[in-house]
Every structure is written in structure tokens, then in C-alpha cells.
Amino acid sequence: MTTLAPRPPHPHGLFTAGEPVRSWTVSTAKPVRYEVAFTPDVLDPRNPALARAGAPAPGPAPARRLLVVETTVDELYGDRIRAYCTARGLDHAVHVLTAHERLKTMDAVFSVVEAMDRFGVARRSEPVVALGGGVLLDVVGLACSLYRRSTPYVRVPTTLVGLVDAGVGAKTGVNFGPYKNRLGTYHPAAQTLLDPAFLATLDRRHVGNGTAEILKLALIKDRALFRLLEAYGPRLIAERFQGGPALRPVAREVLGRAVHGMLEELQGNLWEHELERVVDYGHSFSPTLEMRALPELLHGEAVCLDMALTTVVAERRGLVRPAERRRVLDLMRALRLPVWHRLCAPAVLEEALADTVRHRDGSQRLPLPVGIGGAVFVDDLTPDELAAAAAHLKEYHARTAVAGHA
Ligand SMILES: NC(=O)c1ccc[n+]([C@@H]2O[C@H](COP(=O)([O-])OP(=O)(O)OC[C@H]3O[C@@H](n4cnc5c(N)ncnc54)[C@H](O)[C@@H]3O)[C@@H](O)[C@H]2O)c1
Structure with a gap:
């Protein structure tokens, strides 16, 4: 076998040690800039x-x-x-x-x-x-x-x-x-x-839907962004991220932090060779939930269900404090995002996890929050943990339900 250099040293270099070359390896790099x-x-x-x-x-x-x-x-x-x-x-x-x-x-x-x-x-x-x-x-x-x-x-x-x-x-x-x-x-x-x-x-629900993706970044890598959402999230949604002179700088900062945080995570792993991606947070169970519920749940709403589940799982593992879990769920509620759905049943969640394991090449590589603004990957989530978290959220949902969400 011969490995081709980017530019062959000799145009007729088809012989190695007198033997014709019968096997080649091509290796090149494609620079990406956008x-x-x-x-x-x-x-x-x-x-x-x-x-x-x-x-x-x-x-x-x-x-x-x-x-x-x-x-x-x-x-x-x-x-x-x-x-x-x-x-x-x-x-x-x-x-x-x-x-x-x-x-x-x-x-x-x-x-x-x-x-x-x-x-x-x-x-x-x-x-x-x-x-x-x-x-x-x-x-x-x-x-x-x-x-x-x-x-x-x-x-x-x-x-x-x-x-x-x-x-x-x-x-x-x-x-x-x-x-x-x-x-x-x-x-x-x-x-x-x-x-x-x-x-x-944009209608209110779609703005809330996008805010769920901003919340994702806040939860796993940007505590300051979380605080901004706590303080201004509902107003930003109500005013469609426009607002007068007072709110406009906040909208700018929230959108800027979200785009910056996203690109920080994507750059360097654009082709997802590294399958442990913090930006996959909220995207472990949500693909299955979103597709099963179509057209009932929007993408960000399904992502929020996933984040609510993993926040409770993380609390039960001691990664998130009870007060932090309360703040996270309360913010989801304040943004009028769903924290529980009837599809969050043990069998569906298990299937969703199985598909995600295939997608992540055989391991869970499941991002869980650490406090607010940090993350860790685990490979040992059990069906029982999932079921317990879903039961907790069902009860929280029943207690705090806002009209308009299933
Ligand atoms: N490629 C990626 O990395 C990536 C990342 C996140 C999400 N996604 C995908 O994005 C999709 C969700 O996107 P979405 O939430 O934008 O949904 P969407 O594209 O379905 O748009 C939502 C609705 O908004 C309406 N709309 C669009 N712009 C409008 C405007 N300015 N004013 C009024 N109405 C407007 C559209 O008619 C549409 O019905 C999912 O399929 C998801 O998989 C892709």
C-alpha cells in the first residue's frame, strides 16, 4: 500500500522498490470557512x-x-x-x-x-x-x-x-x-x-420555541445567560425580542450570547467526529418525542421536555441542587414551555434512548447538567431513573399546569 502525498513527488511514481503500486490511500483536508x-x-x-x-x-x-x-x-x-x-x-x-x-x-x-x-x-x-x-x-x-x-x-x-x-x-x-x-x-x-x-x-409560541434552544445553552454553559432569561425571558418573548430602548440591549445580549455560545461549541467539531457534544443537551429524547407527537409539539418544546427530564435526573444524582432544579423548572414554566407530556412514558423514553444510543455510535454519551451552566456526560442512565424523573415531572406539571400545554 502507498500513501499519496498531497502532491506526488514524481509524476510517474507508480513503482515502489521495483514493484507496481496496487493500493493507494488518499488523504486530504478540506478547509471550511463560513x-x-x-x-x-x-x-x-x-x-x-x-x-x-x-x-x-x-x-x-x-x-x-x-x-x-x-x-x-x-x-x-x-x-x-x-x-x-x-x-x-x-x-x-x-x-x-x-x-x-x-x-x-x-x-x-x-x-x-x-x-x-x-x-x-x-x-x-x-x-x-x-x-x-x-x-x-x-x-x-x-x-x-x-x-x-x-x-x-x-x-x-x-x-x-x-x-x-x-x-x-x-x-x-x-x-x-x-x-x-x-x-x-x-x-x-x-x-x-x-x-x-x-x-x-413571529407568533408567540414560535418565539417561546426558539427561547428553549437559548435556554439549552444557558443550562449547559452560560449561567449569565440563564440569569438574563430569568430576569427578562417572558418580556423578551412578549415583545418578540424587539422592545424599546430599555429592552433592546438585553435582546441584543441574549441573542449574541446564544449565537456565540453555539458557534464556540460547533467550531472544532463541525463534522461531529467527537460524539460527546454539550449542544446535544436536550436532544437525547426529544427527536422521538417530537416526531411521535407531530404536529402537537414544536422542536424547542420537545427539547424543553428533554431538558426538564435530565434536570430532574441530574438532581437525583446530586449534580443539580434542589433549589437549582426549582429555578430551572420555574423558568421553563415562566417561558410557557412544557415540562411534561403524556408521551413521557417509560416505554417511549426507553425507545428514544435506544435510538439516540445508535445515533451516538453505541454509547449513551448523555449530557447532564451540573448545577446551572455546566455539563457532564454519562453512559449509565437506567430506565428506572428515567421513569422516576418522568413521574416527578408529571406531578409538577399537574401542580403548575398552564392552560395551552398538554
Ligand atoms: N440544522 C440545524 O443545525 C438545526 C438546528 C436546530 C433546529 N433545526 C431544525 O429547525 C426546525 C425548526 O425550525 P423553526 O422552529 O424555525 O420552525 P419552522 O421552520 O417550521 O418555522 C415555523 C413557522 O414560522 C413561520 N415563519 C417563519 N418566519 C416567520 C416570520 N418572520 N414571521 C411569521 N412567521 C414566520 C413559518 O411559516 C413556519 O410555519 C426543525 O426541523 C429542526 O430540526 C435545525
């Missing part, structure tokens, strides 16, 4: 960011862009999106796509691919622009990663989950059968433009 930036007023025609995003230096011909826009986003912002493209001289087409969890399938990916073919997207210089929530971003990302084996794209998240999570990492994906994100790739957008102004039109 940008995520808060970009206020992204649809203001005076702002060149969106027109320039993800493309090589502009040439003499007018730039061409295919935009894939989620249906609701098109209804709310379609006129501004088209006016922006016209004002910036972009030769453009808009593909409107309805995207939510039940439509997160390969059919949606194919519809984007068809739009790319119709538009005749060039291979490198015409990044596809995706404007929408996490589902739309994941679908467009997958289509672009498959199209000609890799086509650049730009993400403009319009939901809170998109802003702090789906828009900032490298993953794309769609659901397959009963499994969440079973088909997917690692294909980060060349650029992600974050404009929190889109949140102004």
Missing part, C-alpha cells in the same frame, strides 16, 4: 449585504440569484424581498415553498432542485438564498449540498430557532419515515445574515 453576522435591516435596499453574500467578487454582468422563500415569509416580506432585488439590480427568481415539520421531506428538497434547474443556477457564483425558518433552511441546505455535489447558499433565518441554531451550524437534513433529520449532510451556508427584525411577526 460567516455568521448580525445584519440589521437586511432587506433595506441601501444595505448591500444580502446582494453580496456568499458570492465571489462581482463581475460586469448583473448578478443572478434564486431565492427560496417560505410561504408565510413571502406573504409578510415578499414585496420587500422583490423590491430589494430589483433595487440592487439582481436578476432574480423567487421560489415560494411551504415549510413546516411535516413537509420536511425529500419532496421539498426536490422542489428546490427543480427550481434550481429552472433558474439555471451556476455552479459556484450564484448562491441560492434561503429565507425562512429552520425547516426551510435545512431543506434548502440539503438541496444545495446535493446539487452538483455542492452549490453555495446563503441563509437568512426568519425564526428564533433559525437565528440561534438552525442558521448557524453546518447541518442540513430532512425527516425520513418516523425519524427526525434521518437524511442530511454537513454543508454550511457560505454566509448567514441574522436580522432579528423578522421576529417581530
